[in-house]
Amino acid sequence: xxxxxxxxxxxxxxxxxxxxxxxxxxxxxxxxxxxxxxxxxxxxxxxxxxxxxxxxxxxxxxxxxxxxxxxxxxxxxxxxxxxxxxxxxxxxxxxxxxxxxxxxxxxxxxxxxxxxxxxxxxxxxxxxxxxxxxxxxxxxxxxxxxxxxxxxxxxxxxxxxxxxxxxxxxxxxxxxxxxxxxxxxxxxxxxxxxxxxxxxxxxxxxxxxxxxxxxxxxxxxxxxxxxxxxxxxxxxxxxxxxxxxxxxxxxxxxxxxxxxxxxxxxxxxxxxxxxxxxxxxxxxxxxxxxxxxxxxxxxxxxxxxxxxxxxxxxxxx
Amino acid sequence: xxxxxxxxxxxxxxxxxxxxxxxxxxxxxxxxxxxxxxxxxxxxxxxxxxxxxxxxxxxxxxxxxxxxxxxxxxxxxxxxxxxxxxxxxxxxxxxxxxxxxxxxxxxxxxxxxxxxxxxxxxxxxxxxxxxxxxxxxxxxxxxxxxxxxxxxxx
Ligand code: SF4
Ligand code: SF4
Numbered sequence: 076x077x078x079x080x081x082x083x084x085x086x087x088x089x090x091x092x093x094x095x096x097x098x099x100x101x102x103x104x105x106x107x108x109x110x111x112x113x114x115x116x117x118x119x120x121x122x123x124x125x126x127x128x129x130x131x132x133x134x135x136x137x138x139x140x141x142x143x144x145x146x147x148x149x150x151x152x153x154x155x156x157x158x159x160x161x162x163x164x165x166x167x168x169x170x171x172x173x174x175x176x177x178x179x180x181x182x183x184x185x186x187x188x189x190x191x192x193x194x195x196x197x198x199x200x201x202x203x204x205x206x207x208x209x210x211x212x213x214x215x216x217x218x219x220x221x222x223x224x225x226x227x228x229x230x231x232x233x234x235x236x237x238x239x240x241x242x243x244x245x246x247x248x249x250x251x252x253x254x255x256x257x258x259x260x261x262x263x264x265x266x267x268x269x270x271x272x273x274x275x276x277x278x279x280x281x282x283x284x285x286x287x288x289x290x291x292x293x294x295x296x297x298x299x300x301x302x303x304x305x306x307x308x309x310x311x312x313x314x315x316x317x318x319x320x321x322x323x324x325x326x327x328x329x330x331x332x333x334x335x336x337x338x339x340x341x342x343x344x345x346x347x348x349x350x351x352x353x354x355x356x357x358x359x360x361x362x363x364x365x366x367x368x369x370x371x372x373x374x375x376x377x378x379x380x381x382x383x384x385x386x387x388x389x390x391x392x
Numbered sequence: 393x394x395x396x397x398x399x400x401x402x403x404x405x406x407x408x409x410x411x412x413x414x415x416x417x418x419x420x421x422x423x424x425x426x427x428x429x430x431x432x433x434x435x436x437x438x439x440x441x442x443x444x445x446x447x448x449x450x451x452x453x454x455x456x457x458x459x460x461x462x463x464x465x466x467x468x469x470x471x472x473x474x475x476x477x478x479x480x481x482x483x484x485x486x487x488x489x490x491x492x493x494x495x496x497x498x499x500x501x502x503x504x505x506x507x508x509x510x511x512x513x514x515x516x517x518x519x520x521x522x523x524x525x526x527x528x529x530x531x532x533x534x535x536x537x538x539x540x541x542x543x544x545x546x
Contacts, residue, residue: 088515089500092507099512114519116497122451123489123499126473127482129394134530138523181529185522234453237462244457270415270452278447279483283420290419351510
């Protein structure tokens, strides 16, 4: 496997360092050749920077990409926004030599050049395609058999598909495959592909952001899922933080929000507190208790089944 | 923002296929890019500048994916937001985010104490210095380009 730089982005490192912790733990658990690279800035966020100054959006992303060109490594990000923004600019610059030359004439002044020769991926499709389901299954000590998990993809893990090219943009499968590989049921639901709506919280429309969080959480509460799985710090902010705000106002949902890396880490046998689960606003206590119980039943029956099989082989009356 | 393509927009104004997959159309009252597009084509878009609707596009790219022109409602909404920003009329949070981005190259610095508590290594160095350098060059070029266009126009 080619070495890759991990692109944390602003939100994880500034607001949710525990998500960085669980990500590092699973990367190390799989012995993956990742590294931290000096010099990255904000990806930058499209909905902020592109709306105001498209040229600067392109230039900033191109500079980040040129750093991996220089280091000769691929890039993987545990943030959907970062992955999508970088891939979008990458594909736009490949389509326009004029724009590429313009960007490079500026990057030259700081000793960089955009080539865009290396892969840029989000962590989830990276695990699916590069690590692979069999290798993942091999690492699981405590799978989630019997658990019902609802996946929230996050728009920018899969769209725009012409740039990300990693899954069906309207019927994605890879995250589902990974959750199933961990033993859980991937619960299908009406609002599965609905946008989280966090963006509304960045344009002075908090009530509308809550409205969007509610749409999904209400359905998941009715379906009695054990948790929501996602892999984007903005979506996490929307469903953990804003769910907590609503619960404080008396609206109860009780849907714990688990990061892909936290679920994987748990299934690999890492302790919840080491993975940073105690930093969540919405507690995962019930989720963990049910999982313990089911896992106990699972290993007891496995044990019984083994004894039954052994019995038939030895003593014949 | 790339310039808008009136031909594609004209098709949009008669199509609307993405309306029924757009999360903002389906869930936010009064949100309808078709109205904005019609006004853009008629040249009467002033009323949309900093209208709350134009900030409700979630940039989820559903419209882009389903569109047979590979265009999407979002282009019209982005154009309105860019124009609003040029007139310095953006929502407070957008302005705050932009100021932080230009000043630091990021939207937040790594939380050092929390990271230490978790046993995380020191965060990699930010590229803020080089970022500021290229922003300066970029802005100077943009300004001189604008000046040239003005004198050419005279
Ligand atoms: S990107 Fe398109 S589909 Fe998504 S909210 Fe904006 S207009 Fe609607
Ligand atoms: S963006 Fe595409 S799908 Fe949507 S109205 Fe326009 S032409 Fe139709």
